[in-house]
Amino acid sequence: MSAAGLARFSINQETVKQLSLPELADACGKLGVTQVGLWRAPVQEYGPEAAARLVREAGLTVTSLCRGGFLTALDPAERARALDDNRAAVDEAATLGTGTLVLVSGGLPEGSRDLRGARERIADALGELAPYAGERGVRLAIEPLHPMFASDRCVVSTLAQALDLAERFPPDQVGVVVDTYHVWWDDQAPAQIARAGEGGRLAAFQLADWVTPLPEGVLLGRGQLGDGSVDLRAFREMTDAAGYEGPVEVEIFNPGLWARDGLEVLAETAQRYVRHALEPAAKI
Amino acid sequence: MSAAGLARFSINQETVKQLSLPELADACGKLGVTQVGLWRAPVQEYGPEAAARLVREAGLTVTSLCRGGFLTALDPAERARALDDNRAAVDEAATLGTGTLVLVSGGLPEGSRDLRGARERIADALGELAPYAGERGVRLAIEPLHPMFASDRCVVSTLAQALDLAERFPPDQVGVVVDTYHVWWDDQAPAQIARAGEGGRLAAFQLADWVTPLPEGVLLGRGQLGDGSVDLRAFREMTDAAGYEGPVEVEIFNPGLWARDGLEVLAETAQRYVRHALEPAAKI
Numbered sequence: 001m002s003a004a005g006l007a008r009f010s011i012n013q014e015t016v017k018q019l020s021l022p023e024l025a026d027a028c029g030k031l032g033v034t035q036v037g038l039w040r041a042p043v044q045e046y047g048p049e050a051a052a053r054l055v056r057e058a059g060l061t062v063t064s065l066c067r068g069g070f071l072t073a074l075d076p077a078e079r080a081r082a083l084d085d086n087r088a089a090v091d092e093a094a095t096l097g098t099g100t101l102v103l104v105s106g107g108l109p110e111g112s113r114d115l116r117g118a119r120e121r122i123a124d125a126l127g128e129l130a131p132y133a134g135e136r137g138v139r140l141a142i143e144p145l146h147p148m149f150a151s152d153r154c155v156v157s158t159l160a161q162a163l164d165l166a167e168r169f170p171p172d173q174v175g176v177v178v179d180t181y182h183v184w185w186d187d188q189a190p191a192q193i194a195r196a197g198e199g200g201r202l203a204a205f206q207l208a209d210w211v212t213p214l215p216e217g218v219l220l221g222r223g224q225l226g227d228g229s230v231d232l233r234a235f236r237e238m239t240d241a242a243g244y245e246g247p248v249e250v251e252i253f254n255p256g257l258w259a260r261d262g263l264e265v266l267a268e269t270a271q272r273y274v275r276h277a278l279e280p281a282a283k284i
Numbered sequence: 285m286s287a288a289g290l291a292r293f294s295i296n297q298e299t300v301k302q303l304s305l306p307e308l309a310d311a312c313g314k315l316g317v318t319q320v321g322l323w324r325a326p327v328q329e330y331g332p333e334a335a336a337r338l339v340r341e342a343g344l345t346v347t348s349l350c351r352g353g354f355l356t357a358l359d360p361a362e363r364a365r366a367l368d369d370n371r372a373a374v375d376e377a378a379t380l381g382t383g384t385l386v387l388v389s390g391g392l393p394e395g396s397r398d399l400r401g402a403r404e405r406i407a408d409a410l411g412e413l414a415p416y417a418g419e420r421g422v423r424l425a426i427e428p429l430h431p432m433f434a435s436d437r438c439v440v441s442t443l444a445q446a447l448d449l450a451e452r453f454p455p456d457q458v459g460v461v462v463d464t465y466h467v468w469w470d471d472q473a474p475a476q477i478a479r480a481g482e483g484g485r486l487a488a489f490q491l492a493d494w495v496t497p498l499p500e501g502v503l504l505g506r507g508q509l510g511d512g513s514v515d516l517r518a519f520r521e522m523t524d525a526a527g528y529e530g531p532v533e534v535e536i537f538n539p540g541l542w543a544r545d546g547l548e549v550l551a552e553t554a555q556r557y558v559r560h561a562l563e564p565a566a567k568i
Contacts, residue, residue: 113515115469148432150469151513152496157469185399185434185441212436216500229435231397 005274010035010063011266012206012251013042019262021046025058027263031270037064037206037249038096040089048095055096062098063247064141064204065089071125072106072118072155079125082106086129094136100203101133102141102177107152118155123165126174134173141203142166143177146185148218159183159192166201175203178239179251181222184210184230190238197242205239206249207232207277222252225272232277248277289558294319294347295550296490296535297326303546305330309342311547315554321348321490321533322380324373332379339380346382347531348488349373352424355409356390356402356439363409366390370413378420384487385417386425386461391436402439407449414457425487426450427461430469432502443467443476450485459487462523463535465506468494468514474522481526489523490533491516491561506536509556516561532561 011033013024021042028036036055043051043065055062068089073079086103093101105122108115126140133140142162145154156162162176176196183189196202209230211223225232236248250269257265295317297308305326312320320339327335327349339346352373357363370387377385389406392399410424417424426446429438440446446460460480467473480486493514495507509516520532534553541549 108513113513113518115471119471146431147469148430148498148502151494158471161471185431187399187403187442187445210435213501214432214498217497218432218502229392229397 005278006032006034006270008246008248009033009270009273010037010247010249011269012037012064012066012249014039014066015250015252015257015269016262016265017042018258019266021051021054023262025054025060027266028060029058030263031267033266033270034059035061035063035247035249037066037251038062038098039066040092043092043096048092052096062096063249064100064102065093065096065098066251067102067104067143068129068140069103069154070106071103071122072109073121074109074112079121083125083128086125087132090129090133090136090138093138099137099139100141101138102143102204104143104145105154105156107150107155115150115155119161119165122156123168126165126169130169130173134170139172139203140174141177142174143179144182146182158186159189159196163192163195163199163201167199171200175201177204177206178202178235179206179208180230180232180235181206181208181210184235193238193242197239197244202239202242202244202246204249205236205244205246206251207235207273208250208252220253220255222254224252224254224257225250225269226276233281236277248273289562290316290318290554292530292532293317293554293557294321294531294533295553296321296348296350296533298323298350299534299536299541299553300546300549301326302542303550305335305338307546309338309344311550312344313342314547315551317550317554318343319345319347319531319533321350321535322346322382323350324376327376327380332376336380346380347533348384348386348425349377349380349382351386351388351427352413353387353438354390355387355406356393357405358393358396363405367409367412370409371416374413374417374420374422377422383421383423384425385422386427386488388427388429389438389440391434391439399434399439403445403449406440407452410449410453410458414453418454418457423456423487424458425461426458427463428466430466442470443473443480447476447479447483447485451483455484459485461488461490462486462519463490463492464514464516464519465490465492465494468519477522477526481523481528486523486526486528486530488533489520489528489530490535491519491557492534492536504537504539506538508536508538508541509534509553510560517565520561532557
């Protein structure tokens with residue numbers, strides 16, 4: 001695997017969460033991986049300042065921090081706590097030197113059936129958070145989640161909805177995430193990726209494959225690149241055509257990958273990225 | 285429960301599949317239910333002619349037959365078999381006296397990642413099946429399934445996609461199904477229900493609620509009306525506003541309901557329909 005092939009590759013740490021932060025940095029060094037996406041819980045456990053120093057000294061760039069969000073609460077106290085937590089997440093992103101904080105917007109409050117109201121509360125919360133993030137050089141990246149998460153995790157289910165929200169704010173403060181796992185089924189995704197590109201809203205591009213049967217709870221059912229139904233190369237080409245030149249982050253939640261040797265999984269993931277997303281399709 | 289309250293109510297037999305066809309007819313008689321949606325497998329087992337006689341003598345109307353479809357095969361022999369099977373399903377619908385054959389279009393063929401190609405093959409197959417159905421007084425009703433079924437059951441994931449397909453054919457030959465379980469998350473659903481109404485494409489309206497966590501395989505995770513996140517009343521009002529005056533069929537696949545007494549479940553389902561879909565919202 002050439003270093004050139006991995007120039008845009010980033011490994012989201014959740015893909016190889018069996019590795020500690022120092023182990024991840026070490027594995028990246030061995031394989032020529034120069035970019036990582038991080039999650040708040042392991043960063044907080046290690047200490048944000050220490051984590052920032054670790055990745056800096058390992059020559060790694062942090063491509064995103066996952067995740068803020070959960071902005072749909074009806075209860076004022078709960079809402080205030082969510083806003084505080086999101087400001088803390090912005091601070092942590094700034095400490096890590098990444099300009100991208102991924103937002104998972106939140107599901108329906110207990111007993112509510114009002115999707116539209118929940119989406120409006122996200123917009124209200126973004127109105128408070130976006131300037132705070134912008135002042136710290138961090139962009140809030142709204143991630144539409146697959147519609148199967150609409151009730152319990154994220155009422156923003158499509159790129160169109162995410163852009164409808166993002167476009168109420170300046171493009172350097174609020175963008176969107178294209179994650180193939182969440183949007184692969186949507187025939188409107190190509191047009192919405194183009195729209196995101198035109199508006200300068202493409203904040204992050206993530207890869208995972210869609211495999212079935214889905215496990216109970218469906219959260220940990222993502223597939224290794226190439227194992228499923230997603231035309232990953234087509235999505236990479238669409239984001240390219242939309243002018244996106246940023247990192248391509250692989251984020252897979254899969255207990256089967258977590259049970260294996262982390263370095264081996266990282267090497268496999270990088271190879272799969274090159275074969276299924278980067279290289280031109282083989283001639284038949 | 286007044287008979288007037290159940291004037292549009294139809295019970296899909298899969299909701300109470302612990303009941304045999306004669307038991308279902310008997311339970312409907314006891315509760316004042318006059319409409320049923322049937323499935324091919326139990327009808328074939330009982331015999332289509334015998335089933336038709338049974339429901340007719342019980343004073344029941346068959347509101348739909350589930351299901352045809354699975355029209356995405358690449359292999360010519362497999363495609364020919366699917367077309368034959370769909371013609372047989374049309375014949376069975378005609379025998380039962382229902383004008384509605386629900387179609388679940390089919391997923392991606394093994395190894396394929398070409399959603400657009402699969403959707404085009406559905407259109408090709410409809411071109412062969414629609415006139416056959418029309419001549420027999422049966423309308424093919426394309427059911428968009430939730431995007432979580434896009435790879436393995438149905439590449440038609442939204443009402444917009446279903447209508448894009450249906451509108452290539454005469455409205456008396458091809459329509460669409462609005463099933464709340466599949467479309468509740470979609471902010472485009474209200475506009476698409478209106479579009480379906482304007483074009484005379486609303487062939488069936490089905491209710492089920494969305495509950496989490498989803499079970500392994502996700503097929504049998506539907507919730508009893510009122511137990512979940514779907515604003516059922518809002519959807520009933522939308523279909524009303526679109527000019528739909530047909531049956532409202534409740535179709536729930538749920539092992540918890542199947543484990544109980546079938547008559548009791550049918551009574552509960554009818555009550556839930558009245559409370560959550562039919563009656564005006566209670567004043568707070």
